[in-house]
Amino acid sequence: MNKEWVKVFIAAFFEVFWVIGLKHADSLLEWIGTVISILISFYVLIMAGKKLPVGTVYAVFVGLGTAGTVAAEILLFDEPFKLAKLLLIFLLLIGVVGLKLVTNDNEEEGALTK
Amino acid sequence: MSWIFLLLAGLLEMSGVVMINRYHQHRNWQSLLLLAAGFGGSFLFLALAMKTLPMGTAYAIWTGIGASGGAILGILLYREPKDWKRLVFISIVLVSAIGLKLVG
Numbered sequence: 639m640n641k642e643w644v645k646v647f648i649a650a651f652f653e654v655f656w657v658i659g660l661k662h663a664d665s666l667l668e669w670i671g672t673v674i675s676i677l678i679s680f681y682v683l684i685m686a687g688k689k690l691p692v693g694t695v696y697a698v699f700v701g702l703g704t705a706g707t708v709a710a711e712i713l714l715f716d717e718p719f720k721l722a723k724l725l726l727i728f729l730l731l732i733g734v735v736g737l738k739l740v741t742n743d744n745e746e747e748g749a750l751t752k
Numbered sequence: 753m754s755w756i757f758l759l760l761a762g763l764l765e766m767s768g769v770v771m772i773n774r775y776h777q778h779r780n781w782q783s784l785l786l787l788a789a790g791f792g793g794s795f796l797f798l799a800l801a802m803k804t805l806p807m808g809t810a811y812a813i814w815t816g817i818g819a820s821g822g823a824i825l826g827i828l829l830y831r832e833p834k835d836w837k838r839l840v841f842i843s844i845v846l847v848s849a850i851g852l853k854l855v856g
Contacts, residue, residue, distance in 0.1 A: 679792065687772040691832040693823030694842065696769050700819045701845035704852050711856070726851045733844030739835045 640743050645686035646698050649685035653703035654710055662715070694737050701730050754804040761797035762817025764790050769822025773830045793817065812853040819846050 651676045659672025686695045707728045711717035765855045769791030775783040794814075823842050826832040 647800060684772050684775060684787070687780035688776050691826060692769060692830070693832050693839075694838065696772070696822050697819050697842045698813055701849045704815070706848040707854050708852050717829045717856070720855060723852060723856045725795070726848045726855065730845055730848035731854070735840045736841035737838065737845065740835070740841060744843045 642686055642689050642743055645682050646690070646695050649679045649683040649699050650702035650706060652676075652682070653699065655679075656744060657703065657707045657752035658710055658715075668726065678698060689743065692717060694741055698734050701734060705730050711720060754801045757797045757812055758801035758810055759800060759817070761794045762814050762821065764794035764797060765814065765818025766825060768794055769818065769823050770829060773826060787856045792808060808853050808856060810840035815853060816846065816850050819849075 655680060656672050656675035659675060660666060663669045663672050683695065683699050708717075708723055708727065712719050712723070728752075768787060768793075771783060771787035771790050775787055798810065800816050820842075823832075825836045
């Protein structure tokens with residue numbers, strides 16, 4: 639697994655936290671956690687855009703964040719399970735894997751710096 | 753009015769995505785400020801739009817404008833790859849994400 643892609647996945651992982659936080663946080667500690675998640679998620683997202691095409695990075699960030707949030711809402715917050723959700727998550731993952739495969743990991747600007 | 757807020761939210765998200773590229777070319781506080789203003793303003797207008805529009809619909813349209821617009825501007829302004837496979841997979845990811853927001 640390429641380091642740049644790990645950054646995209648970490649950004650999406652924290653995106654799930656803050657999206658849930660914005661919806662469910664109701665104590666100071668939870669709001670602090672939400673704000674920290676936003677900062678981590680955007681920092682890592684921006685760093686991932688250094689070598690990978692930003693359009694690709696952002697689509698994967700948004701996509702995985704959405705899939706993760708829908709899954710977390712079902713598992714943790716009693717949102718109803720629907721077959722359509724599962725199928726869409728599956729389709730989304732096909733898109734992410736496809737993007738990973740067709741992306742040349744070092745073709746972006748800044749590739750010279752490291 | 754809420755539709756105009758939503759459109760603005762989407763456009764600001766697009767500009768936030770463009771600013772990520774700009775930041776890597778001009779690493780200064782102006783770039784960072786524009787980036788933060790893009791995403792910050794985007795969230796603000798999204799929240800305003802959601803006061804009257806259904807949440808799923810607003811999220812779906814916002815994602816659609818911001819992420820696809822960001823990808824298109826990346827190709828036009830920063831010469832990101834435009835081979836058909838990349839475009840197809842980006843479309844699959846975004847269509848699924850929009851679908852999830854509408855279903856959820």
